[in-house]
Amino acid sequence: MSRLVFKRFSSTITIKSTPSKAHHHQPIPSSSFPSGFILTGLHAGVKKKAGVLDVGVILSTSERPTSAAACFTRNAFKAAPVIISEQILGENAGRARAVVVNSGCANAVTGAQGIEDAWAMAKETDALLPQNSSSQHSTTSQTLVLSTGVIGQNLPISKILSAIRSQRDEKQQTLGNDFGSWERAAKAFMTTDTFPKLRARRFSINGVEYRMAGMDKGAGMIHPDMGPPALGPLHATLLGCIMTDAAISPRSLQRALTYAVERSFNSISVDGDMSTNDTILLLANGAAAEKNGVRLEEIDEETDKEAFEVFKKELTDFTVDLAKLVVRDGEGATKFVTVTVKGAPTYEDAHRVASRISTSALVKTALYGEDANWGRVLAATGSVPLSSPLHPNKVSVTFMPSDGTTPLPVLVNGEPEKVDEKRASEILSLEDFEILVDLGGGEGAEAAQYWTCDFSYEYVRINGDYRS
Numbered sequence: 001m002s003r004l005v006f007k008r009f010s011s012t013i014t015i016k017s018t019p020s021k022a023h024h025h026q027p028i029p030s031s032s033f034p035s036g037f038i039l040t041g042l043h044a045g046v047k048k049k050a051g052v053l054d055v056g057v058i059l060s061t062s063e064r065p066t067s068a069a070a071c072f073t074r075n076a077f078k079a080a081p082v083i084i085s086e087q088i089l090g091e092n093a094g095r096a097r098a099v100v101v102n103s104g105c106a107n108a109v110t111g112a113q114g115i116e117d118a119w120a121m122a123k124e125t126d127a128l129l130p131q132n133s134s135s136q137h138s139t140t141s142q143t144l145v146l147s148t149g150v151i152g153q154n155l156p157i158s159k160i161l162s163a164i165r166s167q168r169d170e171k172q173q174t175l176g177n178d179f180g181s182w183e184r185a186a187k188a189f190m191t192t193d194t195f196p197k198l199r200a201r202r203f204s205i206n207g208v209e210y211r212m213a214g215m216d217k218g219a220g221m222i223h224p225d226m227g228p229p230a231l232g233p234l235h236a237t238l239l240g241c242i243m244t245d246a247a248i249s250p251r252s253l254q255r256a257l258t259y260a261v262e263r264s265f266n267s268i269s270v271d272g273d274m275s276t277n278d279t280i281l282l283l284a285n286g287a288a289a290e291k292n293g294v295r296l297e298e299i300d301e302e303t304d305k306e307a308f309e310v311f312k313k314e315l316t317d318f319t320v321d322l323a324k325l326v327v328r329d330g331e332g333a334t335k336f337v338t339v340t341v342k343g344a345p346t347y348e349d350a351h352r353v354a355s356r357i358s359t360s361a362l363v364k365t366a367l368y369g370e371d372a373n374w375g376r377v378l379a380a381t382g383s384v385p386l387s388s389p390l391h392p393n394k395v396s397v398t399f400m401p402s403d404g405t406t407p408l409p410v411l412v413n414g415e416p417e418k419v420d421e422k423r424a425s426e427i428l429s430l431e432d433f434e435i436l437v438d439l440g441g442g443e444g445a446e447a448a449q450y451w452t453c454d455f456s457y458e459y460v461r462i463n464g465d466y467r468s
Helices: 002-010 080-091 111-126 157-168 179-188 250-262 305-328 347-359 361-368 374-382 421-428 457-464
Strands: 037-042 055-060 067-073 098-105 143-150 197-205 208-217 239-244 279-284 336-344 396-401 408-412 432-438 446-453
Touching: 037 157, 037 179, 055 157, 055 179, 055 239, 067 080, 067 250, 080 111, 080 143, 080 279, 098 111, 098 179, 098 239, 111 143, 111 157, 143 239, 143 279, 179 197, 179 208, 197 305, 208 305, 239 305, 250 279, 250 305, 305 336, 305 446, 336 347, 347 361, 347 374, 347 432, 347 446, 361 374, 361 446, 374 396, 374 408, 374 432, 396 421, 408 421
Parallel strands: 098 143, 239 279, 336 432
Antiparallel strands: 037 055, 055 098, 067 279, 197 208, 208 239, 336 446, 396 408, 396 432
C-alpha cells in the first residue's frame, strides 16, 4: 500500500536526480603529501562486492616520535574501535604510529568479541611498523583503529587480519606515499560515499615548510558531536584521518584538533543522526621539522604560542575543507547550504541555532523543493533556548546566493519583506547558497556557521535499503 501512495505522489511531484559529485575528487601531485608516511587500501572481503577496497593501513616511518590526537563520538554506545583507541592514546600519553580502518562493518554494539577484534586489528598492524629510533616501547598497541558500516554485526576478522598481514610480504605489498597510495587508503574508508574525500596542502611556520594531508568519509548518519579522549592526561558515521610532517607536542596537537573539530566536523549535518563510531584522528610525525640541518623541537603552545596559533589556523581551515566534502556528498543531496547565525550572545548560542536550522526536517525538505519558506527557519531559530533572551523584533533572515548576485532579505528587524518569489526561486535553484540569520546582537555579539544539505527522495531510498 505504501508503494502505491509513493507512486501517486511521484506522479505529481518532480523528483530531481542527484547531481554527480565526481568532480570533487581530482588527482593531487605526490609531492604535496607529507613525508614519513606510507599507506594503502586493501580488499579483505568485508563488503559484499568483489574487489572493493575495505581495509586501509596508514604507517608513520619517521625517525621521530609521532604525536597523535583524536576527537571521538560522545554517543553512549561507543563502538569497539573508539573504546580501544581512547585507551591506546591514554596509555601512550598521546603517541601513536599507525592507523587501521575497515569499512562495511561498524564493529559497534558487538560486545566482548568486538573489543577483541579491534585489538586484533591494532596488533596485526603494529607488526608492519618499521623498527627505528622512533619505536615506542609500550605495553599497549601503537595503532589506532577505525571502523564504519552496519551496526550490530561482528567483523569477518580473519579476512581483515589476512589482508593486513599481506603487507608483510614484499611481493604483495602496496604501501607507498604517492597519490595512488593515498587514494587507495581514502577509498577504503568509503561506505555510501560517491567519491573518495582526499585533500592536501602546504604551509610554513618559522620559515620551515610543512605538508598536511587528510581523508574522511561520510554521507549519512552525519551529525557529529565529538570531543577529546576521555582517558589519559590529555585535555562520528564520520571518520577522518589527518597527517602532517610537522612536529607538534601531544598536548598542543590535541588542543589544536579539539578547537578545529568544533568549528568544522562538529558543524555539519546531513540527517541529524550521531554515529556510534565518529572519529577524527591527527598524526604529526615531525619528519620535516628541520632547519639548516638542525632538528627542531616540537611546537608547543606554552613555549611558542605564535607558531602554535599558525598551526591551529592551518588545521582548522583544512578540517573545514574536509568537513564540507562530507556534506556535499550527503546521501541523495542536491543542495549544499551554509547556515550562518550572527548577532548571538555567545558562540555557543550561535552554534546551537545554526545546528537547529540545519537539522530541521521541514527546512531541509523546503530546500529540496526550492521553496523559500523562511517561516520554517524562524520557527527553528525560536525553538533554541539562549543564554540571554532573544528579541524577535531584532531578527533578520536573508537568502544569500553563491554567484555574487543580489541577496534576498525576507525578514528585517522582525518585519516580513515583500518577497520576490521569482528571485527566491533563482537563488534556491542554485546548488550552493547561504541562509543568513542575524539575531540582532550589538557590539561584541558572536557568530557561527553550519553546513548542511537538503532531504530528497533518494535519501529515503538509500536508507530504506541500507542493509540489503
